[in-house]
Amino acid sequence: MTAQDRSQGRHSRDAVVELASVETTSGHRGLILEEPLIFELGQPGRLGVDLPDAPKAPNRLGALARRGGVGLPDLAEPQVVRHFTRLSQKNYGIDSGFFPLGSCTMKHNPRLNERMARLPGFADIHPLQPISTVQGALELIDTLAHWLKTLTGMPAVAMSPAAGAHGEFCGMVAIKAALAARGESHRTRVLVPESAHGTNPATAASIGFSVDPIPATAEGRVDLAAFKAKLGPDVAAIMLTNPNTCGLFERDIREIADAIHGAGGYFYCDGANFNAIVGRVRPADLGVDCMHINLHKTFSTPHGGGGPGSGPVVLSDALAAYAPLPWIVNRNGSFAVLEAAEAEAAHSFGRLKAFHGQMGMFVRALSYMLSHGADGLWQVASDAVLNANYILASLKEAFSAPFDGPCMHEVLFDDSFLKDTGVSTLDFAKALIDEGYHPMTMYFPLVVHGAMLIEPTETEDKATLDKFITVMRALAEKAKAGDAEAFHTAPRLTPRRRLDETLAARKPVLRWSPPKLAQAAE
Amino acid sequence: MSTVKSTVKFTADHEWVQITGNLARVGITQYAQEQLGDVVFVELPAVGATFAQGKEAAVVESVKAASDIYAPLSGTVAAVNDGLPDNPSLVNTDPQGDGWFFEITLSNPSELDGLMDETAYQAHTGA
């Protein structure tokens, strides 16, 4: 028996080393496993699928058959599964831990929704099957539409937009179509608060509107006087996020709605933050004309590392007629799909996407809604707002909140508490990574300096929040105590440390190239 | 930072303009490059292109920000800094020297009166 064995697994005090400096022969560090690119793992002669032999039949590819290979690596299934499993282990998800990424609503993704989306009756049907063979799918879309309309109080909903930004495009095109129908295409100016998400101005500009920014007040809300001063006969719409990106409810929203309507414009509401009010406040009661809903935020369809999303748009009576194709209509208990501008859909502005929308996301969202019900969704908004205010109350001494509370579903701090510490918002976020958290949203919204936007969501318990609060206070204390170097070198415990974004942008390498090709290029 | 010559004028958009006769060389200021951070990409106008004062003439990008370079004065592009797109870090290392963007032959020299001198510009940046 060796000396080490007698330790029975306990390591001696002398053996305590700093994890960050551990070097190994393999390059792996315990559970942190290095993994090459899939292209560096291939070997001719392997196969990851077993396919039947092709039947003998004439070749009809003509002269256009591929000549030469594609350049893909050959691997067997175990290698592929291990490769992607190892990659997954370099990721942080909601399942891994607390993910307070403001404005992104990283709430728990129930697995029931995944199971429901995989029912063959939803997953294995084709969008162009005869309508008589997909009545259940159309019923699901119609049921989801009913829930969305009831929760928002709006009379119509366009289901096909593929994501939030696509929904914005849909809503703004509907507004443009409605203006054209009124003979008021000269209305080309869209008012967008400075705190808006970047997609708002990008969307407005992409369909030929000019973007006119509205300043914020010292209270983090739309400057009502400045907004009213900008109204005029050329104004098409206001694009307003509510609750806004500072996590605050726009108190003057009814007055804003009345004023824009009075000036002949429309009220586009960015519904990215609907999670804060779902079930408790109906956007229709706020004077909204249209609003997109990010199913992957409020209704918990998974973010999936950046999509797929789904962005249905609810529409007021003034805009409903212009909704995009296809329309699903209920005719005496049987569903029809209008795929051309005809019948009820005669004034539709046209098609936005092939087929009918993000069906897989619809199933997940409805599964989530049915699970919560009207009472549960009420509680979703209540707990989301409660959790955010608890963080605000617990951190406002140590951090700097630019605006007075209460907040809604997320809480905003600026970086003034870090003044003269040499620690930036970015450094602070990276230090949080070493503490085992996904950082908050950094540097957004742009209306405060060094923004830190924290959204806990309703699916976190109090113990998790308390632990996070303890860590946040400790980090703030450490920064104020002058230990800037610890922040500048963070994170130290991750599969990779800070990555050189300047190098990536100056000399972009966007794909792997085979070694021979790379040499030839040099 | 190199000494700013008296023939140099500035715009509120943090561009400098060095006037030699009827020719104006244009770049961004030390202050602007500090605000941008590491410059990773520069897009220059075509020689011969004509711009009215204030129109977008070039683009400069860092990792996290993109900025338009406006023609500080009306005129025709007479030359561009050919080496800059391949070596955008010059904007960081020598913004008011080798990191220049383009030269314009002025069509309306009276516009010069609207630009700031160094003292005014330093007041503008709060320096």
Added chain:
Amino acid sequence: MRYLPLTEGDRRAMLGTIGAASVDALFVDVPAAAVRTKPVDLPFHAGELSVERTLKAMASKNLVAGDVPFFIGAGAYRHHVPASVDYIIQRGEFLTAYTPYQPEIAQGTLQYLFEFQTQVALLTGMEVANASMYDGSTACVEAVVMANRVTKRTKALLSGGLHPHYKAIVETHGAYSDFTLDAAAADPDGLEDLASRIDADTACVVVQNPSVFGHIRDLTPLAAAAHAKGALLVVVVTEALSLGALMPPGAMGADIVVAEGQSIGNGLNFGGPYVGLFATREKYMRQMPGRLCGETVDADGKRGWVLTLSTREQHIRREKATSNICTNAGLCALAFTVHMSLLGETGLTQLAQLNHAKASQLVEKLKAVPGVRVLNESFFNEVTLVLPKNAATVVEALANKRILAGVPASRLWPDHADLAHHLLVAVTETVTDDDMDALVAGLKEVLA
């Protein structure tokens, strides 16, 4: 409620810390008239068992593709997806991750996006690809917008072989963002001459290969004609698997290639979510829409990946962005990447050949059906038939016999009486000999 961990005790304690009497007090900024006092009129919460029953009841009303002889394509194809693909994409670290804005804890997502970009570039024969778009149809319109940006022109020439949904989307964008279209008439015979319609205003020529009618064309002359007039060639592929058997668009001179990637790794899902592929030449890299993942090194000099060239995007450029797109189709791109990795060079080639051989086999078998004509000289896994009767009626009659025979052209071109007898029929590796015989027998019966 199983997704809400706060207890009543927690809530009281937290309100105490906040100093609020109730949660209602936190909603103080909501105008009084909009404050609800009770939940909306919808059913209350339900357990898993109950939700499963409700949704299964809806699912059971649909005719499942896998249960019947199935020949529908036209932009979405039923392929076998290996079990490990679904396993990988359901791993929580992938499923519940966000966009990789914190690269130190998102190397998994970033590395597969880099692998995805490489696979797409290889498959299309192009130099660079982005990290995916919503789907093929929205990628198509982004290609047109990009071509306008590159050429500083505003007219798109659309082939009559382009999927009508794709065409309709370009029309919507054109109508509301001021670019013009020259759309060729539907081209069931694959004989159109687009080259002569290119002029000095043409920003791009958009052509689908194989066309929506299934024809395969050598696009090299069209590319040359476009380039001679300073226009770009945009090639649309709605069946990504075809690229395993066909000359890639990049080898024929394409400037931008967009494709529907659903065929690889993703199920039919009644139309979405799918995954759009977008590839182009290196010189147009900075004009590309969507997210890009790039290689770099970390503070210790180790290879790693980050999102890059993001100054093109809306969160920085705002109203001057190349596109308003914020998300991609991350998880569907992962499914694509895993399936492509399982296939590899050998499997991809075999699978593509298998699809083609099966389609060719069906074409041979259809010779036994009187009055049915196959329009295609060449095809990959989809052909256009001309029937002696109205195709929609025939499809409905066959659906009643539990055969999903294909897409009647009238579904895609409702206002084209001349296409009323045309039927698009797709054959993939999932179609058995029995399925083909059932279709042949069914057609004989319905057409008799």
